[in-house]
Amino acid sequence: MKKIILLAAALVMVASASFAGNANGIGYFALEVPTGHTINIDGEGSDWGWFDLAFGYGPDDCVEIITGEIPSKADIDFVAMTAWTGDDRDNRLYGFVRVTDDMLNVSQTEPDNGWLDDDLEIIPDADNSGGPMKGEGLVHSANGQQFTMHVSEPGGYETPYGNGTWWLRHQAPPEMHWVDALAEANIGLEPPDATTGTENVVVSYEFSLPLFDDLSLDGEGASVRHILTAGETIGFTYQLNEADAEARDVQLSTAAENGAAWDATFASDFTLLAVGEYDAATAVEGSSWAKIKASFDK
Ligand SMILES: [Ca+2]
Ligand SMILES: [Ca+2]
Ligand SMILES: [Ca+2]
Ligand SMILES: [Ca+2]
Numbered sequence: 001m002k003k004i005i006l007l008a009a010a011l012v013m014v015a016s017a018s019f020a021g022n023a024n025g026i027g028y029f030a031l032e033v034p035t036g037h038t039i040n041i042d043g044e045g046s047d048w049g050w051f052d053l054a055f056g057y058g059p060d061d062c063v064e065i066i067t068g069e070i071p072s073k074a075d076i077d078f079v080a081m082t083a084w085t086g087d088d089r090d091n092r093l094y095g096f097v098r099v100t101d102d103m104l105n106v107s108q109t110e111p112d113n114g115w116l117d118d119d120l121e122i123i124p125d126a127d128n129s130g131g132p133m134k135g136e137g138l139v140h141s142a143n144g145q146q147f148t149m150h151v152s153e154p155g156g157y158e159t160p161y162g163n164g165t166w167w168l169r170h171q172a173p174p175e176m177h178w179v180d181a182l183a184e185a186n187i188g189l190e191p192p193d194a195t196t197g198t199e200n201v202v203v204s205y206e207f208s209l210p211l212f213d214d215l216s217l218d219g220e221g222a223s224v225r226h227i228l229t230a231g232e233t234i235g236f237t238y239q240l241n242e243a244d245a246e247a248r249d250v251q252l253s254t255a256a257e258n259g260a261a262w263d264a265t266f267a268s269d270f271t272l273l274a275v276g277e278y279d280a281a282t283a284v285e286g287s288s289w290a291k292i293k294a295s296f297d298k
Contacts, residue, residue: 122148151165235269
């Protein structure tokens with residue numbers, strides 16, 4: 001898998017001067033959604049069967065922020081797949097992150113505290129500017145965003161966005177949550193009634209969102225929408241929080257060190273591959289949803 005990634009990275013480096021690589025030495029990629037294909041944000045992954053797993057990332061492609069040690073696959077394992085569409089379509093970033101976990105913990109009830117549980121952080125710095133995502137005191141516009149997904153339970157953790165799962169964190173001013181209403185998000189659970197204390201769960205986080213270079217308190221009209229373009233490299237970080245008991249004890253990040261949640265300087269980079277640019281790898285590796293699932297079920 002690594003060899004294919006390096007080959008793809010080399011090809012992209014030739015094709016695009018913007019590919020910069022990452023501080024942890026891994027090149028991350030997002031794949032353009034195949035022409036004519038639609039991804040339904042329903043927390044179910046059969047619409048990702050086209051995705052070449054050579055571009056899916058897991059714990060071994062991450063840095064562990066809290067202890068510095070990658071946990072066992074029996075404790076936590078995942079694959080994160082990232083896709084995009086340009087402005088000839090709906091100009092959105094898509095993701096599907098399938099997590100296997102030996103113990104679900106979703107006991108927090110405040111959206112800003114979801115990071116203490118099993119929880120996913122989705123952190124774009126669309127124009128790859130780097131720099132702090134919040135100014136001193138009040139936020140007037142945001143240079144990058146920390147969105148999060150968390151299992152929703154009526155009466156427990158629940159947000160007004162993305163079927164109760166989606167939230168701009170941390171302590172964002174109320175006027176800024178207009179951006180959450182533009183996201184689509186859904187979480188699939190196996191077993192479907194899994195809750196805190198359920199053993200051996202599969203949590204499937206699925207989302208799509210528009211990206212903004214500049215996010216304003218005054219709403220979408222005062223903000224700068226980012227146009228996703230083949231070959232460009234965006235700042236984009238996944239951070240998976242893992243808790244089996246009372247509090248988080250693992251955070252797996254595509255960023256090389258702590259800080260991406262509030263300062264885009266620490267963000268990892270994802271390069272956008274167009275349809276056609278990832279077909280060669282697909283021919284070598286092959287991919288199907290059955291294979292993605294099988295990689296966890298063996
Ligand atoms: Ca789906
Ligand atoms: Ca676990
Ligand atoms: Ca930025
Ligand atoms: Ca857990």
